[in-house]
Amino acid sequence: MCSRVFWPDSPIAAVAARTMDWAISDQPEIWVLPRGMSRAGGDDPHALTWVSKYGSVLVSGFGVGITDGINEVGLGYHLLYLEETTYEPADARPAISNTRIMQFIADTCATVSEAVARLTEVRIYSTPVNGEDLGVHFAFEDASGDTAIVEIVDGVTRVHHERSCTVMTNDPVYEEQLVNLARYRPFGGELPLPGDILSPDRFVRASYFLHYLPEPQTYAEALAGPILIARNVAVPPGAPYDDFAVYPTWWISAVDVTNLCYYFQVVTSPNLIWLEIGDLDFSEGAPVLNLDPKTEGLLGDVREALAPRPAIF
Numbered sequence: 001m002c003s004r005v006f007w008p009d010s011p012i013a014a015v016a017a018r019t020m021d022w023a024i025s026d027q028p029e030i031w032v033l034p035r036g037m038s039r040a041g042g043d044d045p046h047a048l049t050w051v052s053k054y055g056s057v058l059v060s061g062f063g064v065g066i067t068d069g070i071n072e073v074g075l076g077y078h079l080l081y082l083e084e085t086t087y088e089p090a091d092a093r094p095a096i097s098n099t100r101i102m103q104f105i106a107d108t109c110a111t112v113s114e115a116v117a118r119l120t121e122v123r124i125y126s127t128p129v130n131g132e133d134l135g136v137h138f139a140f141e142d143a144s145g146d147t148a149i150v151e152i153v154d155g156v157t158r159v160h161h162e163r164s165c166t167v168m169t170n171d172p173v174y175e176e177q178l179v180n181l182a183r184y185r186p187f188g189g190e191l192p193l194p195g196d197i198l199s200p201d202r203f204v205r206a207s208y209f210l211h212y213l214p215e216p217q218t219y220a221e222a223l224a225g226p227i228l229i230a231r232n233v234a235v236p237p238g239a240p241y242d243d244f245a246v247y248p249t250w251w252i253s254a255v256d257v258t259n260l261c262y263y264f265q266v267v268t269s270p271n272l273i274w275l276e277i278g279d280l281d282f283s284e285g286a287p288v289l290n291l292d293p294k295t296e297g298l299l300g301d302v303r304e305a306l307a308p309r310p311a312i313f
Contacts (some may be wrong), residue, residue: 055282065099085135
């Protein structure tokens with residue numbers, strides 16, 4: 001149920017790509033949000049409020065929150081499912097919903113280090129989505145190649161903040177994924193590359209293909225590498241899904257945190273679409289813009305297809 005891979009060592013562009021896997025489509029919508037928007041962290045009585053410092057391009061899921069995106073200063077952010085999540089107990093910190101936390105980071109942080117520090121200032125709680133309380137974990141990256149993976153397990157926030165944190169899937173937790181990875185070649189073990197679509201196997205395969213990506217000679221190669229890996233670990237529609245941990249892929253995205261561009265593809269279309277941050281108006285008071293990426297015929301730069309729409313979250 002989702003995979004993310006980041007290529008920080010590409011000399012041309014640092015690019016992250018991810019898949020969105022779930023039992024049903026999360027009905028993704030692409031949004032362009034300006035600076036200066038008043039925000040709230042949810043319906044908790046102690047919910048945080050803030051005003052956005054940075055504009056962003058982001059994707060919403062189920063019309064209730066943010067799952068993916070990049071802000072105007074080049075911080076990429078991704079929310080994935082983690083069943084082992086146990087949220088922190090209530091304390092004196094302001095609260096923020098798991099459906100709003102990515103928006104908070106996008107609005108207020110310019111770097112991975114800032115995002116990691118900002119997470120200590122809030123307590124994340126669960127807002128049911130379609131009647132379900134969902135565990136989540138997060139990944140961040142910026143143009144310096146810095147990256148972090150954050151999980152909340154046993155009521156404790158665990159931060160993995162090293163340049164090596166380039167791959168994330170779902171359960172088990174990150175430390176256990178690394179232990180499993182060490183059983184395979186070329187990561188210290190002798191096992192051959194696995195071919196299943198379960199989360200641990202997707203983690204190994206994404207790590208394997210990232211390890212062997214050749215240095216890109218062109219921007220197209222720098223972008224295509226992570227996207228190719230995301231497609232390799234995508235879960236095909238129509239396969240027999242007998243395990244809760246395995247659902248089909250609905251869309252793939254990529255963020256270029258070097259050149260500030262957001263790419264997106266729904267699996268029902270062969271076309272890649274994108275938005276270049278430098279072409280968008282993030283000034284305070286600029287209109288909120290929206291796009292349904294499932295609209296038939298979309299291809300390439302879709303700036304002209306954006307339309308004004310009030311923000312719904």
